[in-house]
Amino acid sequence: MLPFIAWVGLIRTENALQLDKLEQAILNTKESFHVSLQGDVQWIQKTTSSWKVELTNIVVGEQKETDSYGNCIVYIEEETNLQIGNRIEVQGDLELFEQASNPGMYDQRAYYRAQNIRYYLWVERWKIVNDRVDFIYNKIYQFRCQLAEILEKVAQEKDIGIMQAVTLGEKSELDTDLKKLYQENGIAHILAVSGLHISCVGMLFYQLLRRITGSFKISGWISAGLVIGYVILTGSNVSAIRAGVMFVISLIANQKGKVYDMPSSLSTAVIVILLLYPLQLFQVGFLLSVTTVAGIAVIAPAIYGGEAHSKWWKGLVISCSIQYSSLPVLLWSFFSYPLYSMLLNALVLPFTSILLFSAGVGAVVGLCWMPAAVFLVGSGHFVLLYYRLLCERFVHIPGSVQLIGRASWWQIVVYLAILLSAVIYLEKKANKKRRNVYGIIKPEKKVNSKKEIVVGMELILLLVIGLLVLKPIHLNELSITVLDVGQGDCSFISFPDGTTMLIDGGSTTENNVGTYRMKPFLYSQGIRELDYVVLTHPDSDHMNGVLELLETNSIVIKSLLLPNVDGMEQSYQAILSFCETVIWMEKGMKWESGDVVLCCLHPTRGFQSEDSNDCSVVLQLQYGMFSMLFMGDLGAEEEKKLTGLQDTTVLKAGHHGSKNSTSEEFLEKITPDHVILSYGENNSYGHPHEETIQRLEQQSCSIWHTPEQGAIQIRVKQDRYYIYAYKNTR
Structure with a gap:
């Protein structure tokens, strides 16, 4: 019986993981996916601003029968008199739930998919097409x-x-x-x-x-x-x-x-x-x-x-x-x-x-x-x-x-193996105590209170040991993560000696980006205290998330690094009150952590510009044969003035892929193997511009997009490095 149940379970799991036709259509459509669909009302819930209605037995458009679609959540903003079992027709833009794109981030799509709810729709028009009622459920x-x-x-x-x-x-x-x-x-x-x-x-x-x-x-x-x-x-x-x-x-x-x-x-x-x-x-x-x-x-x-x-x-x-x-x-x-x-x-x-x-x-x-x-x-x-x-x-x-942070899978396996072994040992020991030499169950023996206190302390100590077993272990390697924060920037660096650095942290498209994208990632790494935070320039899409986390007491910053540009201090006033140590960055400043060297290439001392983007701190990281450039939002004109450039393994492209950054001349100087573009999907700026993409394609480099691939993670060990996208590893 158990093999049969396991076989059925595997088939159902495989079917549940597959995308249905509607999901595929939504993913393949860059524009909004406007539909008219019908479904039976399965459940109704009142939210603060609308009625949340779950529909089953979905039929799309002019079809007459359902095509094995999943269930759909529709949000109706007006008062309704719906009943369970009613069949309704709704019109609106059909969307998929948000998928986790960073480590530690809540996966809304997986949560609803586990309930066989695959899409949602904010209703523009709706009507009841069949007023039948499911008597018991209703x-x-x-x-x-x-x-x-x-x-x-x-x-x-x-x-x-x-x-x-x-x-x-x-x-x-x-x-x-x-x-x-x-x-x-x-x-x-x-x-x-x-x-x-x-x-x-x-x-x-x-x-x-x-x-x-x-x-x-x-x-x-x-x-x-x-x-x-x-x-x-x-x-x-x-x-x-x-x-x-x-x-x-x-x-x-x-x-x-x-x-x-x-x-x-x-x-x-x-x-x-x-x-x-x-x-x-x-x-x-x-x-x-x-x-x-x-x-x-x-x-x-x-x-x-x-x-x-x-x-x-x-x-x-x-x-x-x-x-x-x-x-x-x-x-x-x-x-x-x-x-x-x-x-x-x-x-x-x-x-x-x-x-x-x-x-x-x-x-x-x-x-x-x-x-x-x-x-x-x-x-x-x-x-x-x-x-x-x-x-x-x-x-x-x-x-x-x-x-504590999120443990590695092998730590969880070790913990469970130890726990299972301990339970088996204790159960065998208990069975010996329960029965005499003839196999007859003996009366339970009363344990004195002193022994209970000692054993109780041992149990609590074992819990502490369990926490230590599951605490993430810092590996002696350089780790870099470029987070998906929508239309904004946020990069995290963990150095081989355990030092941590955050470069920018903000977004103009994601609400509460600090709470819902940056904080889950940092906490999943077991990090609440950051050694260094670099804010390349004072635009909100590079710093509002950091400010949000400071205001909610979610992180502690030991040292704040800002561009040394005249008149810039006022722009950072809101964030300066949270940090005791502030370092004003300028060209020539160098920071070393073991074999890792981080150099500031811009701005130069006394630099002034009316464009805040051109005030961006530019950092060059070197670790053995691996190198990476963090460009902030620097424009093409200032790119030309950069000195000390070299062949680069990874380029964190400037200004989200704007046509006014990442010029052809600049790319020829650094010849990057990989380029990471951080931007928001369907953003109003048109980032990344087609001209920028064409310039990158001419360089024959690998192009990484945070909206499509999620966080881009890089691990560097001596002269070897691994680069992969978070969405592709899940």
């Missing part, structure tokens, strides 16, 4: 809307978002700052409908029905149906599906008089989810849900060792087991570890069921008796107030969040 959706409306009426403004998230899986009203606070403290999992929520709701139904009916069978089947309905009501996220499947299996085991085996139940849930949504295997939500339960079901029993322990010690073991199993996923996805999260979770989790009960039952009671709803939901306010106060205290403790 009733569940309407019930969800009613509960959300009651919570909006009776809950305090700051509590609405959390209560809707906890009970209904609705996160559109969730306060961004509060969500960030929960994430930093490692308790954001309470905002997702998961095993704890399903267990609370399911057992409430089951026990209540047992008292009413007195029948295991009737109460079990009704409870299973209600739990499945609750999973649908909360949006059918993978954590809820996993918990729902496991709860139903536990009911079946109970009715059959069998012992419930959690590892087997988890395996069944994993198979069900991956057969439905095979690409969930690569999603953090699925992996965290599975590894968390695996820690409880597999690692914790092995640590217990067949002995009787106190409740506090069992709680510590469960917390540590969850951390051991989920640590690689946490660090791969979020790059940091909340140091006190175990203690905070111990203080938070006992009150989660109270919060769920007050918000959930309060909303249901509010359907017929609003004063009671006010009282019940109001009691949940004090739980949220307690959570907020705890988080605000913990986040200000020194070292509360440890930035």
